[in-house]
Amino acid sequence: QKEVEQNSGPLSVPEGAIASLNCTYSDRGSQSFFWYRQYSGKSPELIMFIYSNGDKEDGRFTAQLNKASQYVSLLIRDSQPSDSATYLCAVGRKSSGDKLTFGTGTRLAVRP
Amino acid sequence: DTAVSQTPKYLVTQMGNDKSIKCEQNLGHDTMYWYKQDSKKFLKIMFSYNNKELIINETVPNRFSPKSPDKAHLNLHINSLELGDSAVYFCASSQEVRQAAKNIQYFGAGTRLSVL
Numbered sequence: 001q002k003e004v005e006q007n008s009g010p011l012s013v014p015e016g017a018i019a020s021l022n023c024t025y026s027d028r029g030s031q032s033f034f035w036y037r038q039y040s041g042k043s044p045e046l047i048m049f050i051y052s053n054g055d056k057e058d059g060r061f062t063a064q065l066n067k068a069s070q071y072v073s074l075l076i077r078d079s080q081p082s083d084s085a086t087y088l089c090a091v092g093r094k095s096s097g098d099k100l101t102f103g104t105g106t107r108l109a110v111r112p
Numbered sequence: 113d114t115a116v117s118q119t120p121k122y123l124v125t126q127m128g129n130d131k132s133i134k135c136e137q138n139l140g141h142d143t144m145y146w147y148k149q150d151s152k153k154f155l156k157i158m159f160s161y162n163n164k165e166l167i168i169n170e171t172v173p174n175r176f177s178p179k180s181p182d183k184a185h186l187n188l189h190i191n192s193l194e195l196g197d198s199a200v201y202f203c204a205s206s207q208e209v210r211q212a213a214k215n216i217q218y219f220g221a222g223t224r225l226s227v228l
Binding site for chain 2: 032034038042043044045046049086088092098099100101102104105
């Protein structure tokens with residue numbers, strides 16, 4: 001079992017729709033959860049982070065965390081073609097030296 | 113002003129050569145990292161340093177040697193390059209946060225290494 005799992009996609013949604021990206025993780029001791037966006041040929045860019053169960057909203061983005069189910073998701077409302085990118089889920093744990101373990105990413109394509 | 117800068121951006125070299133990639137951050141962060149992203153886009157930690165001290169050393173061939181002359185710099189030297197070393201190498205930095213693992217990592221632009 002991979003430590004952090006994501007569906008590789010592509011996830012295709014029409015412009016204006018809600019895109020839902022999902023991530024599961026295996027380490028129950030994980031403490032921090034991050035979503036990075038990576039455009040092709042570019043570096044990962046942090047979009048959201050969440051540490052506690054529940055929802056966290058920032059503009060069009062909402063991160064959802066359920067530690068009991070070991071599940072974290074990212075919702076993108078009013079999707080735009082500029083949101084087309086690979087979204088990387090990353091999980092951190094202090095005892096592992098602040099390293100982040102990344103999933104393989106989900107490619108999102110927003111159709112105009 | 114680029115927060116985390118890596119040089120070179122592209123590196124094309126022959127098998128067996130030795131090469132270095134440099135990374136500098138001007139964010140005042142305590143911790144720096146090297147990640148490798150392979151052709152399938154999987155991003156994996158290689159090393160991390162906190163205030164010049166090695167913290168994380170994943171299962172990486174000892175041909176890879178990180179060096180941190182000060183907390184703003186973390187360089188990566190690779191000996192005897194192999195075809196399988198071809199990848200994008202990302203440097204990142206974060207400010208140490210004592211509680212949990214709440215350190216947000218900021219990435220450099222990456223160095224695309226091609227070994228021929």
